[in-house]
Amino acid sequence: MKSWKTCAKTYNRNPNKTYLKLMKKTLTYCFGSLLCLMTLASCQNGGSCCGRAATDVDLTGRLYPKVKTPTKSLVIVDLQNDDIEGQVAAIGLQGIVNRDSEQKIYVMNSRCKDNHGGWKTGPHDMAQMGQFWLDRVLKDIPQETLTLDATKSNPGFSALVEQYKKHIKGVVIYDPELVEATIEAATTIAAQTDALIVSPRLYEEVKGYGFPVIRDLRGMFKTNIECVDWLVENYFGTANRDVAFTWSHMTTDFQESWGAANKDYVVANRLFTYFLDIQDHDQCAYYENIVKKYPAGTQIMGWTDELKADKLFAEYGYFMVPFISVENMTVMSSFPSVQGTPIEPKALEAEPNTVYIAMLVSDGDNLLHTMIYMPYTIEESAAYGDVPVTWIINPAIVDLAPRVFTWYEQVMNEGGQEMGAMMGDGSPTTDRYSGFSFYCALTRHYLRQAGMHTLKQMVDGEAVAWNVQPYCLEGGYAGTDWRGIGSDEYHMDNDCFHIGTTNSRPEYLDKVLDSAPVDEPLFLSVMIGTASEDVTTYASELKKQIEARNDGRKYVFLRTADLAATYRAYKGLPVE
Secondary structure, eight states: OOOHHHHHHHHHHOTTSOHHHHHHHHHHHHHHHHHHHHTHHHHHTTOOGGGTOOTTOOOTTOSOOOOOSOOOEEEEEEOTTSOHHHHHHHHHHHHHHHHHOSEEEEEEOOOOTTOOOOTTTOTTSOOOOHHHHHHHHOTTSOEEEOOOOTTSSSHHHHHHHHHHGGGOOEEEEOOGGGHHHHHHHHHHHHHHHTEEEEOHHHHHHHGGGTOOEEEEOTTSOSSHHHHHHHHIIIIITTSEEEEEEEOOOOOSOTTTOOOSTTHHHHHHTTEEEEOOOTTSHHHHHHHHHHHTTSOTTOEEEEOOOHHHHHHHHHHHTOEEEEOOSOOOHHHHTTSOOOOOOOOOOOOOOOOTTEEEEEEEEOOTTSHHIIIIIHHHHHHHOTTTTSSOEEEEEOTTHHHHOHHHHHHHHHHHHHHTOEEEEOOOBSOOOSTTSTTHHHHHHHHHHHHHHHTOOEEEOSSOOHHHHHHHOOSEEEESSTTOGGGSSOTTOEEEETTEEEEEOEESSHHHHHHHHHTOOSSSOEEEEEEEEOTTSOHHHHHHHHHHHHHTTOSSOEEEEOOHHHHHHHHHHHTTOOOO
């Protein structure tokens, strides 16, 4: 809890804050701390802080689905010369085969508009990671490459159909006039019937195989809601509901499509996927009819437009896990889950007139960042390891991509870096939301399985800190105080160090540094961006800029867990 002295100093440094606002904040800290002190013994014994924690929540069947048949060998197919229709069909077939086969299909070079990871060679290049992961984590798996016929309009898809036709039980034809809704409907149907997902044009290419038409969706629906209503009535009850799934931007315009890479995971696990336009008022409201069919708090995988989705799903008690452009998750998830080894937090002796700065790379809850942007940057940036950085990743990769998680542990340890966790966007932050208990239980589970100390919350959640009790909780997002505590505020929630996050832009960072006290240390968490750019070079340059201030202060750069440990030691608290 902040002392009255500390609060007074905060007020003096921010004279524009009203007394009422200050008192409200102070009472919030006091009340929260009192509640947590009343149940401290319970927390220390793994119980529920403040009576809300979900330690007794049953997570059976509510973790991320894995492909249960292990990978023994790989058949590699290059999709770079297939159009988006061919890629949708090919990756859907990959899901059918990979569900039960020990020899799994591994695709290369699928396309997604949102994959801008090739910053080294230009903003329009794709950071294709197929070969990257083959070389880094799959070298011990026997591999063969599928021979393609370059004369075919979709050579990758055509080769897959010929080789795996015995796995195909039919086709589902989507409607180009209602493409986003019917592609998702076709994906849901294909997942339950082992059918190909095909456009009318692609159907003509495979008609000669004699596959029966399981559903022809052309002309069946006039609106997205009509399509979703029909899909729910006919296919929701038989779908896998461990997680929810929604997808957008699934156009057949090759340049605009967000890609088909996640469809193998949807099909293999028989998930229910659908499309609604969240920008449309009626369709946005209709999301409630779908998500509330799942248990409170269920992860909504996939993607839709962020600004509305974060708020909307949190209010319903759910949270979104972005799953964009990530190939081969049916291969990656087929390996045994792993247990992470926690790093050892290191406490420095905090000194007055010294600023302790932890830098973080954000947005890793998005599997696009965890699986593509961040690994690309780590290997391609010459500045990796120059500055301690906390990389926020999705801890669920201990299940979804365990070999990738093991790779992260190795490169992070070698570079003096830290892995921190972020579960997803728009998470429920108080027990006013029905899914709060589940969210806290899931978060506790994955933090412990991944061995991570630091948790990042997009929207600040004091109640999350009380219930999850990570070693450190990063509140807010890049200095946007309306979503969290102030960027220069920090305190303890029982055993959790809770700190706000500031933006690295001068108008944010310089303001905080200029007001740093002389007679005591200042602790800062600074978001430096995402790995869609060369963020490690930026971290190195930012460190030099801060040190060049020559303002009489000492600046120390460290990992977030070390920042928390240093604060603990400064307050006379145990470091462990």
